[in-house]
Every structure is written in C-alpha cells, then in structure tokens.
Amino acid sequence: MEREYVDVVIVGAGPAGIAAAITLARAGKEVVVIERGSFPGSKNVFGGAIYSKPTEEIFPEFWKTAPVERFNIEHKFAFLGENYGTVLGYKNEEHAEKFNSFTVIRSKWDRWCAQQAEQAGAYIVNETMVTDLIEEDGQIVGIKTELEDFYARLIIIADGVNSILARKAGLRNDFESKDIALGVKEVIKLPKETIEDRFNLEGNSGSIYTILGNPMNNMVGLGFIYTNLDSVVIGIGVSLDDLSDSEKKTYDLLNELKKHPTIRSLIKGGELLEYSAHLIPEGGYKCIPKLYGNGVMVVGDAAMLVNNVHWEGTNLAMQSGKLAAETAIAALKKNDFSENTLSLYKKKIDESFMMKDLKTYRNVMSFIKNNKKIITDFYPAKASEFLNQFITIDGIPKRKKYFSFISSILKERKLSIIKDILAFTNIGRSILLK
Numbered sequence: 001m002e003r004e005y006v007d008v009v010i011v012g013a014g015p016a017g018i019a020a021a022i023t024l025a026r027a028g029k030e031v032v033v034i035e036r037g038s039f040p041g042s043k044n045v046f047g048g049a050i051y052s053k054p055t056e057e058i059f060p061e062f063w064k065t066a067p068v069e070r071f072n073i074e075h076k077f078a079f080l081g082e083n084y085g086t087v088l089g090y091k092n093e094e095h096a097e098k099f100n101s102f103t104v105i106r107s108k109w110d111r112w113c114a115q116q117a118e119q120a121g122a123y124i125v126n127e128t129m130v131t132d133l134i135e136e137d138g139q140i141v142g143i144k145t146e147l148e149d150f151y152a153r154l155i156i157i158a159d160g161v162n163s164i165l166a167r168k169a170g171l172r173n174d175f176e177s178k179d180i181a182l183g184v185k186e187v188i189k190l191p192k193e194t195i196e197d198r199f200n201l202e203g204n205s206g207s208i209y210t211i212l213g214n215p216m217n218n219m220v221g222l223g224f225i226y227t228n229l230d231s232v233v234i235g236i237g238v239s240l241d242d243l244s245d246s247e248k249k250t251y252d253l254l255n256e257l258k259k260h261p262t263i264r265s266l267i268k269g270g271e272l273l274e275y276s277a278h279l280i281p282e283g284g285y286k287c288i289p290k291l292y293g294n295g296v297m298v299v300g301d302a303a304m305l306v307n308n309v310h311w312e313g314t315n316l317a318m319q320s321g322k323l324a325a326e327t328a329i330a331a332l333k334k335n336d337f338s339e340n341t342l343s344l345y346k347k348k349i350d351e352s353f354m355m356k357d358l359k360t361y362r363n364v365m366s367f368i369k370n371n372k373k374i375i376t377d378f379y380p381a382k383a384s385e386f387l388n389q390f391i392t393i394d395g396i397p398k399r400k401k402y403f404s405f406i407s408s409i410l411k412e413r414k415l416s417i418i419k420d421i422l423a424f425t426n427i428g429r430s431i432l433l434k
C-alpha cells in the first residue's frame with residue numbers, strides 16, 4: 001500500500017504543540033496532533049499564570065471567549081523567616097484592563113486552545129501515546145503509536161519536559177538533576193467572596209505571590225500562590241539536586257509553607273480539590289539542546305525553554321511552537337526538510353526575545369546555587385529583621401538599633417560580606433553587559 005504523508009505531525013497538545021498546530025492550520029497545512037491524554041490539558045500541571053501579550057499573538061482577543069479565571073493586577077513577593085515574614089507588592093488596576101497576565105486551569109485552557117486549532121483545520125488525536133520515531137536514511141519520516149504509524153514531511157516534538165522523543169531523535173541527552181526542579185501544588189477551593197476579601201480583590205481581578213525563604217529549607221526553590229475564581233493554587237518548585245540531598249520531601253516543604261503565619265490565613269478553611277506534581281526545566285540557556293535535525297524540530301519544555309526568573313514557561317512554549325511552525329511552512333514551500341533548511345528555526349529562536357532573555361540570565365541559576373544560603377535564607381531573614389526593628393518602639397534609641405543591626409550582619413558574615421558584594425556585583429554585570 002502506498003504511504004500517506006501529512007504535512008506535519010505534532011506530538012503533544014500542550015501550549016507548544018497547539019501553538020504550532022494553529023499556526024500551520026491557519027496557513028492551510030495538513031497537521032495532525034497526537035496527544036496521550038484523554039483530552040488536551042487532562043494530564044497537564046502548572047502554577048497558574050500566563051502572560052497576555054505573547055498569548056494574543058497566537059489567540060487574538062482570547063479573553064472574549066477563553067476560560068480565563070482572573071486577570072492579575074497584583075504581584076507580591078513574600079520573604080519568610082521561621083515565624084515571620086516581609087511582604088512587598090506591586091498593584092496596578094490597569095494591569096486588568098491591559099491584561100498583563102491571567103490565571104487559568106489547564107484542563108479548561110488547553111482544551112479551549114485545542115478547539116481553536118481544530119476550528120482552524122488541525123486534526124487532534126487524543127488518548128494516543130507516541131512510542132517512537134520512524135527514521136529512514138537519516139531522516140525522521142514518521143512516528144509510531146501503540147496502534148498505528150503516521151508518516152509526515154515533518155515532525156514537531158512537543159511532548160514536554162521528559163521528552164523521550166527528543167532523546168530518540170538524538171537532540172537531547174537524559175536531563176541532569178541540576179537542570180530540573182520538581183513542582184508540587186495544591187488547588188484549594190474557597191468561596192469567590194472569601195478570595196476577594198482575603199486578597200483584597202474585586203470582580204475578576206487576581207493576585208500572585210512569589211515566596212522565598214524559610215519553608216524552602218535552604219534549598220534552591222520558590223513558593224507560589226495564584227488566585228482562580230473560586231480556588232487558590234499554592235505550591236513550590238524546588239531543585240531536584242537539593243531534594244536528593246535532603247531528608248525533606250516536597251510535600252513536607254509545601255505543608256510548612258501552608259502553615260506559615262504569613263500564608264495560612266489566605267487558605268484557611270479551604271477544601272483540597274487537587275494535588276499534583278510535575279518537573280520544570282530550570283537549567284536555562286546553558287542546557288538548551290539541539291533544536292532540529294533532519295525532518296524534526298523540538299519545542300517548549302521538550303527543548304528546555306523556560307525562563308524561571310520570570311516564571312515564563314507557557315509563553316516560551318507557545319512562541320517556540322509558532323516559530324517552528326513558521327519554519328515548517330518555509331520548508332514545505334521549498335519541499336526540503338533537511339537539517340540545513342530547518343536551521344531557520346534556531347535562527348528565529350536566537351533572534352527572539354525568549355533566547356535573548358535566557359542569555360541575559362545565563363548565570364543566574366549558578367549564582368543562586370553557589371550562594372544559596374545567603375539568597376534563600378540569610379538576607380531575606382535580615383530584611384525582615386530590619387523591618388521588625390524599624391516598626392518596634394521599645395525605648396531603644398534608633399541609632400543604637402541601626403548599629404546593632406549592621407554589626408549583627410558583620411558578625412555573622414565576617415569577611416564573607418566582601419564575597420557577597422562581589423557575587424552580587426558580578427551577577428549584576430553579567431545581566432546588564434552582553
């Protein structure tokens with residue numbers, strides 16, 4: 001029997017795969033997306049916020065029909081000590097009007113995105129696991145599923161952080177624990193009015209917390225809180241390397257965060273709806289693999305494209321999916337699917353804001369890992385201690401307090417304070433200078 005080839009097969013209906021699918025379908029290309037979940041989003045885990053501007057590039061005016069939970073008008077940063085905390089935040093109601101970022105529930109959002117791709121002409125096959133790639137004469141020409149094989153002029157691998165297929169294509173090695181974080185989160189149901197009271201919100205505006213400090217037990221990691229309409233997401237993401245050296249498990253850390261006096265009243269009395277865990281690529285610029293080969297491109301988490309300084313995963317996934325699709329359209333026009341032609345994808349990625357940002361932050365993870373005690377614990381604790389001193393009226397003259405605060409830092413850090421200043425200066429230079 002003669003083989004049937006479609007233009008492009010995409011593996012995975014997450015944000016990266018669907019962005020690629022809709023871009024190709026809108027250009028009139030034949031595109032099949034294979035998804036192992038019972039529907040797009042059924043297996044997906046994330047914290048909660050997506051940035052609007054990159055989303056709009058793929059789904060214009062998405063807010064009119066998409067299942068958005070809340071538009072975020074506030075971002076708070078909580079620095080937690082053992083039983084105290086300092087919370088700083090930025091709130092701007094214009095962010096709701098201009099849609100800087102919004103929260104979603106992935107099982108609803110991914111499904112809506114997939115429906116848009118289907119309406120544009122993409123064909124989505126659910127409940128089908130891709131098990132292997134088909135290679136002929138050094139060219140990837142198709143994929144194997146448990147039931148049948150599919151042949152395509154091009155394959156886009158969008159199967160997420162574990163990406164068995166990127167490894168089979170020879171584009172990636174097994175990941176190293178230093179480049180990966182484990183994220184765990186709970187979804188806690190609370191009445192809409194309670195969320196609005198506790199987070200000081202109105203209507204469909206939302207709030208985000210990024211949390212540093214004690215509950216992470218000196219491990220490299222962050223906590224987060226996102227507000228949905230009638231639920232709150234609370235979670236943490238912690239370096240796998242640190243977890244493997246610790247007796248604490250991620251759910252111990254999450255429980256400590258939930259019990260912390262700065263946090264517990266936000267979720268008090270809520271009903272646990274969901275607990276989930278997932279890996280997050282956090283190696284950044286230095287661990288991005290080869291992005292293309294003969295007949296194949298890799299996008300999103302599968303290509304380790306996450307900016308974990310700004311919690312951008314979904315928009316990098318969508319952006320890379322779009323750029324891979326544009327490259328596929330050019331390759332289909334030339335009828336040439338060689339590595340040489342597909343190198344255009346890497347060129348597009350290199351010129352995009354996402355790669356520029358990843359390059360800017362290329363040294364941040366190693367800086368945090370090499371200085372984790374002072375970044376995750378010592379200085380956040382000192383910031384809280386200073387504020388405590390500042391607001392406490394206890395008869396001690398203020399100048400005496402300031403001197404005793406400064407001498408406590410000098411006493412504890414001694415000459416290491418010079419090392420700290422140099423480390424902060426160096427990371428600042430590496431961010432600001434090319």
Ligand SMILES: Cc1cc2nc3c(=O)[nH]c(=O)nc-3n(C[C@H](O)[C@H](O)[C@H](O)COP(=O)(O)OP(=O)(O)OC[C@H]3O[C@@H](n4cnc5c(N)ncnc54)[C@H](O)[C@@H]3O)c2cc1C
Binds near residue numbers: 014313317
């Ligand atoms: C705890 C946590 C919090 C996060 N918070 C945020 C956040 O607030 N904001 C943000 O922007 N990002 C966040 N991220 C990151 C974000 O979720 C990812 O960057 C994004 O989902 C990557 O999209 P993707 O399409 O590349 O991969 P995925 O979303 O992982 O999608 C991959 C898809 O491929 C399918 N698949 C996998 N293997 C196969 C196979 N063999 N055959 C068929 N289908 C397959 C999967 O079922 C899935 O649907 C968070 C991640 C975690 C874990």
